[in-house]
Amino acid sequence: MLYNIAMVSDNFxxxxxxxxxxxxxxxxKLIDRGHKVIVITHAYAGxxxxxxxxxxxxxxxxxxxxxxxxxxxxxxxxxxxxxxxxVIRERIEIVHGHASLSSLCNEAILHARTMGLRTVFTDHSxxxxxxxxxxxxxxxxxxxxxxxxxxxxxxxxxxxxxVLRASLDPLMVSVIPNAVVAENFRPLSPASTDPTHRKAxxxxxxxxxxxxxxxxxxxxxxxxxxxxxxxxxxxxxxxxHPSVRFIIAGNGPKAIDLEQMIERNVLQxxxxxxxxxxxxxxxxVMVRGHIYLCPSLTEAFGTxxxxxxxxxxxxxxxxxxxxxxxxxxxxxxxxxxxxxxIVEATGRAIAKLRAGKVRxxxxxxxxxxxxxxxxxxxxxxxxYDGISGVMSHNEFYQGAxxxxxxxxxxxxxxxxxxxxxxxLKRYYGCGIWAGKLFCICVIVDYxxxxxxxxxxxxxxxDICKDWPKKAFQDKDKGxxxxxxxxxxxxxxxxxxxxxxxxxxxxxQREEQDES
Amino acid sequence: xxxxxxxxxxxAFFSTATVGRKKKTGTASGTRQLRGNYKxxxxxxxxxxxxxxxxxxxxDHLQRNPRLQPYEFWSLxxxxxxxxxxxxxxAIFCCCFVAIIHGxxxxxxxxxxxSLCTVLAWVVWDxxxxxxxxxxxxxxxxxxxASETSPEATPTLSPRTQQRLATAKSAVLIYAAVLGLSPILxxxxxxxxxxxxxxxxxxxxxxxxxxxxxxxGTGAQLPAxxxxxxxxxxxxxxxxxxxxxxxxxxxxxxxxxxxGLFPIFRRQLRARSPWGHLVLTVTLVVAAWGGLFxxxxxxxxxxxxxxxxxxxxxxxxxxxxCSWWLIGLQKYKNEIRGPWDPxxxxxxxxxx
Numbered sequence: 073m074l075y076n077i078a079m080v081s082d083n084f085x086x087x088x089x090x091x092x093x094x095x096x097x098x099x100x101k102l103i104d105r106g107h108k109v110i111v112i113t114h115a116y117a118g119x120x121x122x123x124x125x126x127x128x129x130x131x132x133x134x135x136x137x138x139x140x141x142x143x144x145x146x147x148x149x150x151x152x153x154x155x156x157x158x159v160i161r162e163r164i165e166i167v168h169g170h171a172s173l174s175s176l177c178n179e180a181i182l183h184a185r186t187m188g189l190r191t192v193f194t195d196h197s198x199x200x201x202x203x204x205x206x207x208x209x210x211x212x213x214x215x216x217x218x219x220x221x222x223x224x225x226x227x228x229x230x231x232x233x234x235v236l237r238a239s240l241d242p243l244m245v246s247v248i249p250n251a252v253v254a255e256n257f258r259p260l261s262p263a264s265t266d267p268t269h270r271k272a273x274x275x276x277x278x279x280x281x282x283x284x285x286x287x288x289x290x291x292x293x294x295x296x297x298x299x300x301x302x303x304x305x306x307x308x309x310x311x312x313h314p315s316v317r318f319i320i321a322g323n324g325p326k327a328i329d330l331e332q333m334i335e336r337n338v339l340q341x342x343x344x345x346x347x348x349x350x351x352x353x354x355x356x357v358m359v360r361g362h363i364y365l366c367p368s369l370t371e372a373f374g375t376x377x378x379x380x381x382x383x384x385x386x387x388x389x390x391x392x393x394x395x396x397x398x399x400x401x402x403x404x405x406x407x408x409x410x411x412x413x414i415v416e417a418t419g420r421a422i423a424k425l426r427a428g429k430v431r432x433x434x435x436x437x438x439x440x441x442x443x444x445x446x447x448x449x450x451x452x453x454x455x456y457d458g459i460s461g462v463m464s465h466n467e468f469y470q471g472a473x474x475x476x477x478x479x480x481x482x483x484x485x486x487x488x489x490x491x492x493x494x495x496l497k498r499y500y501g502c503g504i505w506a507g508k509l510f511c512i513c514v515i516v517d518y519x520x521x522x523x524x525x526x527x528x529x530x531x532x533x534d535i536c537k538d539w540p541k542k543a544f545q546d547k548d549k550g551x552x553x554x555x556x557x558x559x560x561x562x563x564x565x566x567x568x569x570x571x572x573x574x575x576x577x578x579x580q581r582e583e584q585d586e587s
Numbered sequence: 588x589x590x591x592x593x594x595x596x597x598x599a600f601f602s603t604a605t606v607g608r609k610k611k612t613g614t615a616s617g618t619r620q621l622r623g624n625y626k627x628x629x630x631x632x633x634x635x636x637x638x639x640x641x642x643x644x645x646x647d648h649l650q651r652n653p654r655l656q657p658y659e660f661w662s663l664x665x666x667x668x669x670x671x672x673x674x675x676x677x678a679i680f681c682c683c684f685v686a687i688i689h690g691x692x693x694x695x696x697x698x699x700x701x702s703l704c705t706v707l708a709w710v711v712w713d714x715x716x717x718x719x720x721x722x723x724x725x726x727x728x729x730x731x732x733a734s735e736t737s738p739e740a741t742p743t744l745s746p747r748t749q750q751r752l753a754t755a756k757s758a759v760l761i762y763a764a765v766l767g768l769s770p771i772l773x774x775x776x777x778x779x780x781x782x783x784x785x786x787x788x789x790x791x792x793x794x795x796x797x798x799x800x801x802x803x804g805t806g807a808q809l810p811a812x813x814x815x816x817x818x819x820x821x822x823x824x825x826x827x828x829x830x831x832x833x834x835x836x837x838x839x840x841x842x843x844x845x846x847g848l849f850p851i852f853r854r855q856l857r858a859r860s861p862w863g864h865l866v867l868t869v870t871l872v873v874a875a876w877g878g879l880f881x882x883x884x885x886x887x888x889x890x891x892x893x894x895x896x897x898x899x900x901x902x903x904x905x906x907x908x909c910s911w912w913l914i915g916l917q918k919y920k921n922e923i924r925g926p927w928d929p930x931x932x933x934x935x936x937x938x939x
Contacts, residue, residue: 198928200928201923201924222638227629228627228629229925230927232646232649232926232927233927235646236646236649236925242638242640242645243640245640246637246638247629247637248637249629296929300934301932301934304932367932369929369931369932370927370930372927373629390930392929394629397627397628397629397630398630400628408930408933409930409931409932409933410932410933410934411932411935412933412935442630454636454637455638468636
């Protein structure tokens with residue numbers, strides 16, 4: 073079935089970042105699969121109004137007060153009128169929020185449920201439970217996720233974290249990893265590095281004992297990225313392995329520490345700091361090296377190490393957060409977040425490369441098979457099918473042998489009821505005080521909705537035309553998909569049903585457009 | 588760390604061992620049909636839906652209260668004495684102020700006795716420093732330590748006499764400065780009503796109590812500056828209510844002794860002799876409650892004794908009840924730790 077999906081987050085292009093690229097890639101792949109996707113974000117400096125990106129992805133830059141690091145001011149209700157307008161204009165069925173710190177996303181999920189829409193939330197980051205900031209964020213997340221249809225997390229660790237933070241039923245949390253565009257992270261072609269130009273990878277070539285091995289580090293130089301570990305480890309690594317060079321890209325408050333370390337140890341000829349690089353230049357930096365070092369202290373997924381492996385680099389990473397799940401062990405050398413362990417692990421990696429035990433030239437194709445955005449879009453589509461009832465409840469929550477265990481949360485996990493009293497029940501359980509406060513918020517939100525329905529009726533809101541290219545992509549892609557489905561003979565009857573439903577939907581839409 | 592468990596799954600698809608590769612792939616596809624083991628890994632497609640939750644591995648790295656140390660009653664009581672001591676010294680200061688402003692006690696007598704105690708305390712302090720020097724053969728480190736813990740000594744690596752001289756010098760400097768500032772302080776708040784001053788000084792003293800550094804051994808530095816500063820400000824505005832320059836001078840000097848120097852001595856005393864600490868606590872509590880009763884009733888030594896006995900018993904029991912309460916509250920402690928927490932980097936030493 074095809075859906076109209078709105079991706080909502082504070083983080084979107086032109087600002088660079090992981091969430092931003094995730095949203096863009098996922099949206100464009102979903103559009104490829106025939107869905108209609110729009111993105112709602114706040115206005116950036118010099119970027120307001122409505123824009124179309126490649127592939128007909130429509131982006132609404134909503135004017136909003138930005139308070140801190142491109143996060144909007146958390147007003148619980150003020151986003152509702154314009155959000156409602158956009159949702160009705162675009163005939164949105166599923167609201168998909170990203171990033172838990174984005175107040176726009178939190179608000180959108182609340183309002184979407186008030187309006188009776190399906191909601192999905194994707195969590196991209198990990199939070200602790202101890203400090204005051206985390207406690208507040210977690211409470212807010214609990215509020216938002218009390219009434220959400222499904223949650224997507226980027227790694228298993230992230231799933232555990234989110235389940236604990238928001239007291240969710242684990243079955244309504246899916247793990248769908250990030251992906252990389254492997255084509256953008258190719259290693260240097262073998263022709264340029266190897267004049268003999270072997271097509272088939274022959275036996276591994278051991279490196280000479282004095283051949284220069286370059287270690288790449290690309291990260292923002294912040295405390296939580298483990299720059300302190302880097303500062304402590306580099307002199308020891310260089311002392312133990314004289315023919316090693318470092319290239320460090322990135323900027324941040326810890327850059328000064330690195331520079332001081334370089335100067336104190338007189339390593340100017342061995343450690344090269346090249347400052348911040350744009351995301352599209354990351355590959356060009358990566359292919360200059362042999363090892364990628366990731367000393368991060370917390371990481372939900374660690375896209376950068378996948379990118380590094382895709383570029384054919386052997387990865388040395390700290391064993392934190394979701395990093396151990398991301399790559400198979402033959403691509404990574406793990407270390408505890410300790411200075412000595414990092415030195416050791418880097419030493420092991422250097423020794424393996426010198427002995428030719430690692431087939432880094434095979435990494436690119438392997439990574440390409442592991443992660444692709446098309447796969448992510450497919451899996452996300454399954455989530456959409458599950459929450460909108462296209463996929464039967466039992467099929468979606470299969471593996472839940474103990475039906476009794478989740479029947480209590482059926483309201484949350486299943487096809488959710490939109491009735492206000494059911495929603496209030498879910499919010500009320502959030503805490504002694506918080507539960508009541510949240511209920512008041514929800515009731516006010518509902519009243520605002522009623523007021524809006526009276527004073528800004530739906531009939532007065534124009535239905536906007538869909539991106540024309542999409543309409544005929546729909547047919548082709550839809551048919552292709554049907555064919556694939558039939559060939560795979562997964563479930564013929566449901567395939568036919570879907571076909572019919574999508575076709576009827578399209579007809580309806582065309583009628584509406586014409587009228 | 589047992590995180591190796593995360594890494595043990597066989598690299599079914601991408602094993603480096605060229606010999607075993609085919610065999611392993613075969614077993615992997617076999618397990619796929621059999622709905623084999625679930626792995627907490629992202630890089631291969633598992634034969635499970637995305638929202639599958641494996642009961643064996645889900646949250647297996649969760650730790651609850653990993654560093655919980657159950658409190659013990661008597662150690663809590665011992666720690667509570669620090670709090671009681673500070674509260675008592677604040678109470679004594681307030682009682683002295685009330686007595687001075689009502690003219691029951693001469694300010695010179697108050698500051699005279701307090702200075703005498705300060706000098707005695709300094710003698711004891713000096714003795715301790717000497718012990719420390721004698722105990723450690725290398726004289727370099729303890730001197731640094733001493734100069735850090737003593738507020739008046741300038742950081743110097745010279746012998747003890749020089750340090751004593753420095754202490755005396757700074758004492759004289761403070762004395763002279765307070766003496767010079769007294770006339771200014773006296774007229775500081777002339778245009779303000781007394782009510783505002785009482786309210787302001789109450790808040791400032793509460794700030795002093797709230798922000799005081801109760802923890803820490805001898806190695807800890809001076810008490811938190813916000814606490815000391817608020818107490819100083821409180822005493823300055825209180826002193827400005829007093830009638831003569833002598834009064835103002837005495838009260839300011841007294842407050843420096845009570846809020847500036849006394850906490851450092853108490854800290855050192857607690858570390859050095861537990862019995863001395865206990866005796867000091869009892870003395871302070873008795874003095875504070877006695878003084879409080881005298882101030883409240885306006886009568887003589889009878890009130891002092893009654894206050895000391897009643898207050899002492901009350902203090903002891905409230906300390907006990909609070910300790911029990913804290914121990915009881917500990918069962919609600921639920922600290923959650925897991926792989927999502929930011930790791931604490933372990934760095935052997937700073938490069939230099």
